[in-house]
Amino acid sequence: xxxxxxxxxxxxxxxxxxxxxxxxxxxxxxxxxxxxxxxxxxxxxxxxxxxxxxxxxxxxxxxxxxxxxxxxxxxxxxxxxxxxxxxxxxxxxxxxxxxxxxxxxxxxxxxxxxxxxxxxxxxxxxxxxxxxxxxxxxxxxxxxxxxxxxxxxxxxxxxxxxxxxxxxxxxxxxxxxxxxxxxxxxxxxxxxxxxxxxxxxxxxxxxxxxxxxxxxxxxxxxxxxxxxxxxxxxxxxxxxxxxxxxxxxxxxxxxxxxxxxxxxxxxxxxxxxxxxxxxxxxxxxxxxxxxxxxxxxxxxxxxxxx
Ligand code: 3PG
Numbered sequence: 001x002x003x004x005x006x007x008x009x010x011x012x013x014x015x016x017x018x019x020x021x022x023x024x025x026x027x028x029x030x031x032x033x034x035x036x037x038x039x040x041x042x043x044x045x046x047x048x049x050x051x052x053x054x055x056x057x058x059x060x061x062x063x064x065x066x067x068x069x070x071x072x073x074x075x076x077x078x079x080x081x082x083x084x085x086x087x088x089x090x091x092x093x094x095x096x097x098x099x100x101x102x103x104x105x106x107x108x109x110x111x112x113x114x115x116x117x118x119x120x121x122x123x124x125x126x127x128x129x130x131x132x133x134x135x136x137x138x139x140x141x142x143x144x145x146x147x148x149x150x151x152x153x154x155x156x157x158x159x160x161x162x163x164x165x166x167x168x169x170x171x172x173x174x175x176x177x178x179x180x181x182x183x184x185x186x187x188x189x190x191x192x193x194x195x196x197x198x199x200x201x202x203x204x205x206x207x208x209x210x211x212x213x214x215x216x217x218x219x220x221x222x223x224x225x226x227x228x229x230x231x232x233x234x235x236x237x238x239x240x241x242x243x244x245x246x247x248x249x250x251x252x253x254x255x256x257x258x259x260x261x262x263x264x265x266x267x268x269x270x271x272x273x274x275x276x277x278x279x280x281x282x283x284x285x286x287x288x289x290x291x292x293x294x295x296x297x298x299x300x301x302x303x304x305x306x
Contacts, residue, residue: 001028002069003291004049005284006042006057009270010034011076015280019053022288026296039063046070051295053287054082056271059095061087072294076283077102077274078142079224081197085305094294096302098286100142105279106248107146109272110192110222111154113246117218121266128216131155136188138181139195140165143222147192148175159187186212190220197224207232211240218244222273225249237261248273 003023005016016032023030033045039062046052046067052059053074064070064087072094075083080097088095114135119127135151137144140162148158158175161184167177178184181204185191191213195201206229210219217240221228230253237243237260244264249271251257257265274283293299 001026001050001295002031002048003028003051003053003288004031004033004045005053006033006036006045007053007055008034008036008057009055009275011055011280011284012277014277015284018281019284019288022285022292026292028292028295051291053284053291055274056082059083059088061091064088064091064093067091067093072096072291074098074287074290076280076287079196080304081224081226083305089305093305094300094303095305096287096290096294096300097304098283098290098302101283101286102274102276102279103142104146105276106143106222106273107150108276109248110143110147110220111150113220113222113248113266114190114192114218116266117220117244117246117264121263123263130190132157133190134159134188136161136178136184136191137175138184138191138193139163139223140170140175141194144192144194145173147194148173156190159184181209182212185209186214189214189216190218192220193223193227195223195227197226201227203227203229205229205233207236210236210243213243216242218246221245221247221249223249225251234260237264 020030036042043066046063048069050069051072053076055077059073061084070093075097078099083095085095114130118130133156135156135158137147137160140160151158159178160170160175161178161181170177205227230251247267250267254267
């Protein structure tokens, strides 16, 4: 049995070592493809793989066609918008994610970005504090919950809106559940995005929604760039010189944002929310364990395709 780790953005070495231990203990072989620059390298590496562990790596019909022996793909992480689920099902391939395993890392980065912006990007001028500010958590999943837990320590007033999570689940964490996205954006000084990229959410963060935020507003995106309507965000930031945007997913129009909004726009060069040794170990080893459970016991917990 051959398990391939295919990661354009590699795990920390300690995580790869942990995955190797898990895979070899099961009697399987581990292959590693990291920092590949051409899709052809991926197409070649998947040829004889029975299982693949990925991060944000694209698994489309072409990759699935090339992977003749493939039975399972595990996305070591939460969002699986990078995998063509229908094509995987058509190829008889099981797709799983590892929910919750990297969420603290992403949440810590979201709070770090809030501090960075509130303190004027550490430029030495007088900034503001997070204590007493209203934080809106847009989608209360694993990352949203961790953001709430950490933000409590900062003394923020915390609100959340989630179309699917019941209000009582949110409120038992001491977070005020709101009933619409509009209400969340009207109420909160800072909004932290944690919605997945789906056909329904794509470009849903738009001018009409953002314009409702109070003066001095800040939007923090550690989710996906696809959920932002970039043209409308640019227009909004042109109309609202008080508005700050911090993102861990570089927008397609990064050059434009950088040029127009110096001092109130920041993007990481590469998505790094989950780039910690701890998150890599948690998600990577969970992926390995899920693969072993799938082959040895037929366990399909965390399967995300039909
Ligand atoms: C996720 O969906 O788990 C996060 O966005 C992290 O993605 P990454 O593994 O590509 O860093």
